[in-house]
Amino acid sequence: MRNIKFDFQGYNVVVTGGASGIGQSTALEFAKSGASVAVIDRDPADETLAAAESFGGKVKAYRADISDGEQVNAAAQAILKDFGNKADILFCNAGVGQAVDTRGSCEKAPDEEWMRGYSINTVGAIRTTRAFIPVLKERKFGKIVITASIAAYLPDPIKPVYCVTKLATIEYALCLAKEMGPYNVNVNVLNPGLVYTAIYSKGTAMALKDLYPDQFGDCVTGEDVVNKMGASYSVMQRAQKVEDCAYTVQFLCSEESKEITGQIFNVDSGVVVNV
DSSP states (O other): OOOOOOOOOOOOEEEEEESSHHHHHHHHHHHTOOOOEEESSSOOHHHHHHHHTTOOEEEEEEOOOTEEEEEEEHHHHHHHTTTTTOEEEEEEOOOOOOSOHHHHTGGGGGHHHHHHHIIEEEHHHHHHHHHHHHHHHHHHHEEEEEEEGGGGGGGGGTHHHHHHHHHHHHHHHHHHHHHHHHGTTEEEEEEEOSSOOHHHHHHHHHHHOOOHHHTTTTTTHHHHHHHHHHHSHHHHHHHBBBBHHHHHHHHHHHHGGGGGOOOEEETTTTHHHHO
């Protein structure tokens, strides 16, 4: 049973990467709390829209690839036009894992993979916030949450691009927090841990199963891999769900957290503590 009921009636919320996973869950939770939500994603957000429609939530979808500045700006302009030139909350969540399997060697990731990781994970957040910063500054109110990862604190040559770009994303968020403070805009970082999502379970989790057969050989699905990692690595011996991240984002965007800014929140059941 939930202990906190959030109320975001009258708020306009922008979520990148809202077609699936953490972004989708967060968009829907904001919609359930009364907010008007704009979802930006390079993939169709039909599933998100259908879920919102099922409970009468106000969600609109905008197609854009955050690795393309022109697409981001066009989506932002469309959103501000549709939402009365007002954005209260910005959740920069879109990101990608590492596409190249480096087999535990940092030297095997080519320049193209590094540029791809930075363009989406780090500069994607920069492009998105840059598109909405003028409106937030003008209104002198707003909340920004940027998704990074606990991988930023867990260096791993199996996924160096992901680790490095997520650490850079955190540093950007902290710089932005200092800039936006005088404008009454809070900026914080969400560091998800071992969160089960369909994309992760089909991609990275199955790659880990192949790479470490001694450790994950008894796992049949990617979800099995995620759950086994959670049980093995975290203090609370479990993986996380997308809703766990969504609730944290909502809290950070509530007025109850108005004095919290420039902080990093690990939603990981204690993986970082356990390292």
